[in-house]
Amino acid sequence: xxxxxxxxxxxxxxxxxxxxxxxxxxxxxxxxxxxxxxxxxxxxxxxxxxxxxxxxxxxxxxxxxxxxxxxxxxxxxxxxxxxxxxxxxxxxxxxxxxxxxxxxxxxxxxxxxxxxxxxxxxxxxxxxxxxxxxxxxxxxxxxxxxxxxxxxxxxxxxxxxxxxxxxxxxxxxxxxxxxxxxxxxxxxxxxxxxxxxxxxxxxxxxxxxxxxxxxxxxxxxxxxxxxxxxxxxxxxxxxxxxxxxxxxxxxxxxxxxxxxxxxxxxxxxxxxxxxxxxxxxxxxxxxxxxxxxxxxxxxxxxxxxxxxxxxxxxxxxxxxxxxxx
Amino acid sequence: xxxxxxxxxxxxxxxxxxxxxxxxxxxxxxxxxxxxxxxxxxxxxxxxxxxxxxxxxxxxxxxxxxxxxxxxxxxxxxxxxxxxxxxxxxxxxxxxxxxxxxxxxxxxxxxxxxxxxxxxxxxxxxxxxxxxxxxxxxxxxxxxxxxxxxxxxxxxxxxxxxxxxxxxxxxxxxxxxxxxxxxxxxxxxxxxxxxxxxxxxxxxxxxxxxxxxxxxxxxxxxxxxxxxxxxxxxxxxxxxxxxxxxxxxxxxxxxxxxxxxxxxxxxxxxxxxxxxxxxxxxxxxxxxxxxxxxxxxxxxxxxxxxxxxxxxxxxxxxxxxxxxx
DNA sequence: CTGAAAGCGCTAACAG
DNA sequence: CTGTTAGCGCTTTCAG
Numbered sequence: 295x296x297x298x299x300x301x302x303x304x305x306x307x308x309x310x311x312x313x314x315x316x317x318x319x320x321x322x323x324x325x326x327x328x329x330x331x332x333x334x335x336x337x338x339x340x341x342x343x344x345x346x347x348x349x350x351x352x353x354x355x356x357x358x359x360x361x362x363x364x365x366x367x368x369x370x371x372x373x374x375x376x377x378x379x380x381x382x383x384x385x386x387x388x389x390x391x392x393x394x395x396x397x398x399x400x401x402x403x404x405x406x407x408x409x410x411x412x413x414x415x416x417x418x419x420x421x422x423x424x425x426x427x428x429x430x431x432x433x434x435x436x437x438x439x440x441x442x443x444x445x446x447x448x449x450x451x452x453x454x455x456x457x458x459x460x461x462x463x464x465x466x467x468x469x470x471x472x473x474x475x476x477x478x479x480x481x482x483x484x485x486x487x488x489x490x491x492x493x494x495x496x497x498x499x500x501x502x503x504x505x506x507x508x509x510x511x512x513x514x515x516x517x518x519x520x521x522x523x524x525x526x527x528x529x530x531x532x533x534x535x536x537x538x539x540x541x542x543x544x545x546x547x548x549x550x551x552x553x554x555x556x557x558x559x560x561x562x563x564x565x566x567x568x569x570x571x572x573x574x575x576x577x578x579x580x581x582x583x584x585x586x587x588x589x590x591x592x593x594x595x596x597x598x599x600x601x602x603x604x605x606x607x608x609x610x611x612x613x614x615x616x617x618x619x
Numbered sequence: 620x621x622x623x624x625x626x627x628x629x630x631x632x633x634x635x636x637x638x639x640x641x642x643x644x645x646x647x648x649x650x651x652x653x654x655x656x657x658x659x660x661x662x663x664x665x666x667x668x669x670x671x672x673x674x675x676x677x678x679x680x681x682x683x684x685x686x687x688x689x690x691x692x693x694x695x696x697x698x699x700x701x702x703x704x705x706x707x708x709x710x711x712x713x714x715x716x717x718x719x720x721x722x723x724x725x726x727x728x729x730x731x732x733x734x735x736x737x738x739x740x741x742x743x744x745x746x747x748x749x750x751x752x753x754x755x756x757x758x759x760x761x762x763x764x765x766x767x768x769x770x771x772x773x774x775x776x777x778x779x780x781x782x783x784x785x786x787x788x789x790x791x792x793x794x795x796x797x798x799x800x801x802x803x804x805x806x807x808x809x810x811x812x813x814x815x816x817x818x819x820x821x822x823x824x825x826x827x828x829x830x831x832x833x834x835x836x837x838x839x840x841x842x843x844x845x846x847x848x849x850x851x852x853x854x855x856x857x858x859x860x861x862x863x864x865x866x867x868x869x870x871x872x873x874x875x876x877x878x879x880x881x882x883x884x885x886x887x888x889x890x891x892x893x894x895x896x897x898x899x900x901x902x903x904x905x906x907x908x909x910x911x912x913x914x915x916x917x918x919x920x921x922x923x924x925x926x927x928x929x930x931x932x933x934x935x936x937x938x939x940x941x942x943x944x
Numbered sequence: 945c946t947g948a949a950a951g952c953g954c955t956a957a958c959a960g
Numbered sequence: 961c962t963g964t965t966a967g968c969g970c971t972t973t974c975a976g
Contacts, residue, residue, distance in 0.1 A: 305947050320945060340729040342969035344666045345952050360691045367686045384709045404665040510892040548897050567835040572873050630963050645961060667953035670968045
């Protein structure tokens with residue numbers, strides 16, 4: 295900046311102004327500075343800027359996994375809006391591990407981000423304290439609670455589970471099995487589904503649980519397991535992910551089973567392929583685009599205005615009925 | 620740090636040392652400092668550290684899209700290793716747009732990252748200049764070239780295309796159609812496939828091209844289009860993505876077509892589901908895990924040793940034959 | 945509208 | 961092993 299200033303015949307401060315508040319610099323000076331910048335190939339140093347102004351224009355985003363479309367599509371929408379507001383994203387994967395998340399929070403806070411996005415509402419011991427101490431806006435996504443750290447945007451997993459049960463009963467199914475991946479939120483959906491379905495149908499709801507992430511292969515395996523234990527007519531499978539559901543569909547087709555006649559399937563996530571499988575998949579849709587956007591906007595609002603704390607945004611969910619159930 | 624030092628009865632510098640090079644501080648002092656840190660709830664400021672040492676421990680990663688598993692799984696492997704070495708990832712999506720990539724490069728460089736990962740080998744006008752000026756290690760992934768900016772790790776897309784053609788001919792197919800998404804690298808695979816297949820079979824290779832990203836729905840549409848134009852027996856479809864291939868499979872099943880008898884299908888990417896579709900999908904496998912790891916290691920090597928420039932790592936590809944072709 | 949001075953919180957020499 | 965002195969490259973007052 296000093297070099298640029300020298301070339302333009304002004305002081306370093308004026309160059310700084312030209313870059314951050316050009317309206318405070320006379321047009322001619324501005325012109326000379328711009329030329330000088332071009333000539334010198336000057337690249338601003340945002341690190342120094344952040345130190346001096348204690349504003350980093352950095353937002354930290356922590357999520358379980360980027361390879362899961364459910365989270366990555368949220369990140370996509372979120373970072374898109376943030377970028378539009380001049381913020382950059384520094385991210386880490388936490389892999390459903392609270393310890394790892396807590397370490398990541400500490401590390402990220404040392405970069406003095408202007409805000410932080412966290413996935414889920416359950417965090418480790420020190421997390422809340424660190425975040426409150428940092429005094430930055432925090433948005434928790436993909437779930438809701440009455441006691442967010444700062445604000446949250448998501449939906450009720452228990453609500454989604456029991457809504458699926460209501461739907462299944464209304465659709466005439468009298469037996470159900472759950473297929474669930476190793477994910478705390480998926481378990482909450484399963485539990486709510488099972489409780490509600492059991493209550494309404496007066497039947498037991500067996501569970502097939504995995505400790506891994508959902509996948510098509512695991513879904514095929516799950517159906518095999520279900521069939522081995524024998525399945526009564528009018529049974530619906532409540533899957534914690536469309537990946538599972540698709541696996542069930544593929545396995546069913548391979549075995550010559552008719553869906554939903556022999557077995558019905560409800561997925562979760564309403565992924566892009568859900569509408570195009572054979573038969574098309576009944577699933578629970580969460581608008582991840584909107585969710586990511588709302589999360590971004592919540593933060594941006596907090597920057598500019600300083601909206602009320604403890605704001606909770608319920609984006610809801612929608613049971614999309616197609617042919618599989 | 621000054622506060623912590625005061626509390627521990629040492630100077631600020633000693634606190635700094637205790638944190639970065641604890642072996643240079645006496646055990647007793649270290650203990651006192653650690654206690655003081657706990658008491659004060661001190662959180663290091665990596666921004667100031669980066670400014671003073673001109674080492675940010677930040678690595679920028681630019682990729683077309685995080686919602687595409689092909690890139691996100693690479694990012695996952697890459698960031699995992701980088702995190703293990705104490706680096707954090709600051710990322711941006713560039714959406715197959717060179718201008719956007721160039722802007723992102725400039726913005727990211729202002730953060731003084733210690734290295735940068737770029738996807739692809741084709742970049743905008745100023746990109747190369749900026750990166751060379753920055754003087755940081757750069758790794759270009761997912762493609763290879765003899766003239767990388769610094770180093771690259773990927774595979775030959777033309778090679779993959781013609782290998783698929785060789786395979787198809789050997790497998791006895793005499794007609795082919797390509798289905799391609801709007802992606803420069805996919806087009807290079809298509810062109811290589813078509814050229815080679817046409818040469819060996821002495822037939823034309825019609826193309827179904829989309830300007831969007833691949834999806835299951837678009838794949839179904841593509842097969843419909845192909846069938847409308849009439850397809851000769853012994854035709855293989857070369858898809859630029861497993862998403863397309865899966866769509867073709869679903870549409871074929873829906874129409875009562877037998878795969879590979881009526882129509883054969885080759886995918887690309889060997890995604891997790893490829894082994895579990897019905898019939899299972901023949902696809903081209905790239906080890907994205909390894910690719911991401913090699914990219915990370917290439918950078919880490921450059922940090923420590925300063926490996927030769929212009930290193931090009933060909934991770935190759937593997938045609939995985941399953942049932943669809 | 946422009947400049948001078950101070951300092952953000954840390955690390956990098958250099959002394960002791 | 962510990963402390964002192966100088967910055968890193970900006971932004972933020974405060975004066976002109």
